[in-house]
Amino acid sequence: MDGFVQPVTGRGCADAVVPMERGQREVFCGLTGIIWLHRKIQDAFFLVVGSRTCAHLIQSAAGVMIFAEPRFATAIIDERDLAGLADCNDELDRVVTRLLERRPEIKLLFLVGSCPSEVIKLDLSRAAQRLSRQFMPGVRVLNYSGSGIETTFTQGEDACLASLVPILPTATTASLLVVGALAEVVEDQMRRLFAAMGVAPVAFLPPRSALDLPSVGPDTRYLLAQPFLSDTARALDERGAKRISAPFPLGVEGTTLWLTAAAEAFGVGAAALESAIAAPRERAERSLDRHRALLAGKRIFFFPDSQLELPLARFLSREMGMDLVEVGTPYLHRQHMTPELELLPEGTALVEGQDVERQLDRCRAEKPDLVVCGLGLANPLEAEGIATKWSIELLFSPTQGFDQAADLAELFARPLVRRAKLRV
């Protein structure tokens, strides 16, 4: 494959009728978003109101026992009947009061709901309002649901960011808002690129500090950095902000088109854009070569899990020359995904939703070289001799932008290299 941008012919998959599957689903819980969100908003605390299962999930998703002062915890609500709910609220108030007394650096507290029935009975939005009244102006208390029922794990971030939108200050001037948690190194690179392009002011949601909430209003144009933020986008639309339609900044092509869309929205000329992005883009193109040699021609199968599947499939097919066997996505937001669908090869086997047994049958029959899936499916597939990539790793690693394009490709190359070594 020469060069990275293949000419776009026709409308790709933009007009494709995507079959929908409704069956048993293998999904991971929305609480996991806390793991990357707590690193991002450095004066926020995430208090999961949940069961022992939720506490275990958070602890194991964090991957380590925390010895330093963590910025997330679980308030365990044991089984109670409705009559016990008043005590529950009192207990929650006591836990929050003790936490905030001990941790004066906390400026924003999220009460994160979960799916056990005893938690569903609790009205966490009233609890958040009550506690906010008590602790404002020092600490604001918000709530969102990280429940694992009928959701995918990335929806936790969407719910968290959507809960922030109503409290953002009102903007009075034009600005660009980049929406979606990005690793700090990526955010810094994006800031430098926007500055070089002459796009200003630029703010990020979520911010690094709760004291630095971005403003939003009718003159705000926003650019989604993640493809799973439909509730947040709706909340921003309600504040009058306008979305800039673009593919997502994964890979060289995605990043180029994402920045180009921002440039067009802010009246930046082609020459100014080119002079800002030419050098990092060319460096990134070169960095992909060694991974392309390994990935080109390999067949990849996506189980629906993260909602990142379409942009990843576009990157791996167009820039790395991989063959797409099947691309499953938990949800297909047509409006947000049209720029991605237009770039996918016509005839790509797309599926929305999941019927896991049928998908496993198709996967086994196709014998792909690599499967992208959730944790629950990875081990059994590996045991059957199929190389896998955990989709959750894509959220834990910096992958967006030019400088991360090679790291993104490497995430897919690594399981193939490992399997080749095992075979020797």
Ligand code: SF4
């Ligand atoms: S929120 Fe639900 S799915 Fe997630 S860990 Fe708790 S009990 Fe499990």
